[in-house]
Amino acid sequence: MRLYKSSEYAIRCLVSMAHSGGGVHSVKSLSDNLGIPYKFLGRLMSRLGSEGVVESVKGKAGGYRIVRPLEDIRLAEIVDIVEGLESYERCILGFDRCDEKNPCPMHEFWSGHKDGILEMLKSTTLAQLAESEGKKI
Amino acid sequence: MRLYKSSEYAIRCLVSMAHSGGGVHSVKSLSDNLGIPYKFLGRLMSRLGSEGVVESVKGKAGGYRIVRPLEDIRLAEIVDIVEGLESYERCILGFDRCDEKNPCPMHEFWSGHKDGILEMLKSTTLAQLAESEGKKI
DNA sequence: GCAAAATGCTACCCCCGGGTAGAATATAAA
DNA sequence: TTTATATTCTACCCGGGGGTAGCATTTTGC
Ligand code: SF4
Ligand code: SF4
Numbered sequence: 001m002r003l004y005k006s007s008e009y010a011i012r013c014l015v016s017m018a019h020s021g022g023g024v025h026s027v028k029s030l031s032d033n034l035g036i037p038y039k040f041l042g043r044l045m046s047r048l049g050s051e052g053v054v055e056s057v058k059g060k061a062g063g064y065r066i067v068r069p070l071e072d073i074r075l076a077e078i079v080d081i082v083e084g085l086e087s088y089e090r091c092i093l094g095f096d097r098c099d100e101k102n103p104c105p106m107h108e109f110w111s112g113h114k115d116g117i118l119e120m121l122k123s124t125t126l127a128q129l130a131e132s133e134g135k136k137i
Numbered sequence: 138m139r140l141y142k143s144s145e146y147a148i149r150c151l152v153s154m155a156h157s158g159g160g161v162h163s164v165k166s167l168s169d170n171l172g173i174p175y176k177f178l179g180r181l182m183s184r185l186g187s188e189g190v191v192e193s194v195k196g197k198a199g200g201y202r203i204v205r206p207l208e209d210i211r212l213a214e215i216v217d218i219v220e221g222l223e224s225y226e227r228c229i230l231g232f233d234r235c236d237e238k239n240p241c242p243m244h245e246f247w248s249g250h251k252d253g254i255l256e257m258l259k260s261t262t263l264a265q266l267a268e269s270e271g272k273k274i
Numbered sequence: 275g276c277a278a279a280a281t282g283c284t285a286c287c288c289c290c291g292g293g294t295a296g297a298a299t300a301t302a303a304a
Numbered sequence: 305t306t307t308a309t310a311t312t313c314t315a316c317c318c319g320g321g322g323g324t325a326g327c328a329t330t331t332t333g334c
Contacts, residue, residue, distance in 0.1 A: 012230070042311075058299085059300050059302050059311080061302065090139075092139050109257050110257065117250050131242075134316090137226055141322090144280065164280080176323070176324060180282090183281075195281055197278065199279075200281085220321095222317060
């Protein structure tokens with residue numbers, strides 16, 4: 001019942017970058033500041049780069065930079081890239097092919113929360129998260 | 138963002154047993170009816186037996202039987218036995234030591250849903266789930 | 275008593291998320 | 305041009321959830 005660590009890392013990383021302006025951040029500095037394993041974060045950022053969320057700057061003083069507008073990057077997109085959204089679109093019990101006509105006994109208890117969480121991921125943008133100055137990342 | 142398969146199996150299995158009366162159910166029949174791997178379910182039921190949720194009946198025509206009152210068995214207890222509740226008591230981002238004074242930027246978005254889900258697990262009993270006749274398990 | 279049918283137990287296997295290591299490559303600064 | 309600093313790529317290890325196999329044990333029904 002939690003995001004994969006990769007998703008957590010990606011979100012914290014992007015929020016941190018957005019928070020401190022649109023400059024270039026090296027994986028090394030991000031790794032140190034956020035306490036994320038260096039090599040692991042490197043591979044993760046590379047992935048986000050190939051998906052067009054960030055842009056890589058090679059060579060000395062290089063790193064990664066967010067290119068798209070912050071208002072345009074939603075949590076759901078990040079989670080989808082890193083771990084996929086399948087788990088968030090179906091039920092906590094993992095059943096396939098569920099609808100209102102053929103629910104399991106838990107449906108009425110679970111359905112609302114599931115939809116709420118997915119909606120939260122889909123509606124929250126990096127811009128919103130970056131606004132919260134002073135809060136921990 | 139879902140229960141472990143073990144938790145799903147345990148819940149479906151217990152609901153099925155509760156649904157069809159308080160008799161003895163063999164692992165074989167449960168495995169066939171619910172489509173759960175036989176050996177895997179056997180080990181899982183053994184676990185539930187040692188935790189006092191069900192009782193094992195050995196020998197021919199043996200199996201497992203729910204002993205405690207259905208109103209007394211809550212989903213949270215089952216999940217706790219099978220996979221632990223730690224993941225449901227902390228946040229979707231996996232941070233430690235969070236409080237209202239030192240929130241991360243996602244807190245206001247996430248906190249309500251997290252509490253709601255845990256509360257749902259804690260308040261839902263097997264008796265409630267067993268009531269829903271005709272619904273799929 | 276004996277065989278059938280059930281649980282109980284141990285030892286494996288596979289997959290994948292998480293993490294590490296190292297070398298190759300690119301590039302800006304000195 | 306050299307060098308330091310960065311990304312990039314591949315390969316590997318580890319732990320745990322999920323799953324399988326086999327055999328021992330228990331007890332009922334014949
Ligand atoms: S709670 Fe609803 S969505 Fe989940 S398995 Fe049951 S019927 Fe399907
Ligand atoms: S959302 Fe709240 S509980 Fe979760 S990491 Fe942020 S501050 Fe902590």
